[in-house]
Amino acid sequence: MDSAALSAVQSYSASRAATQPGKASGDSMFGRMAMDFAQTLAQGEQVAQQSMTGDADPHALVQALAQTELAVETAVTVRNKVVEAYQEILRMPV
Structure with a gap:
């Protein structure tokens, strides 16, 4: 094995850990x-x-529903951004 091939193998083995899923x-x-x-x-x-x-007051219910609505809207927005980014990647020329 020549030194260039050995260097390439060593570089690959060193970078392989970074490509492994966490x-x-x-x-x-x-x-x-x-x-x-x-x-x-x-x-x-x-x-x-x-x-x-009848164990919770109406104010706590409204507050919990508002937090839940905000969480769902945030999740939908993040999902839309991910889909948009994926579609943009698909449109890139190879």
Whole structure:
């Protein structure tokens, strides 16, 4: 094996770790956002159930519904931006 090929193999093996997928943990920003989104929806659902049984005041219900609506609108906006970016990438000439 010549030195250029050996250098290429060493470079590939050094950069290979950077291309490996990370652990599926909630440590990433996207993971934390997804967990916060799910938690907000669950909290809104819990307050809605409590208000139906008479355990929560109407102000808490309105506040929980507003937070849930904001979370859903944010998620939809992020999704739309991701789809828009993907479509823009598809339109790029190769």
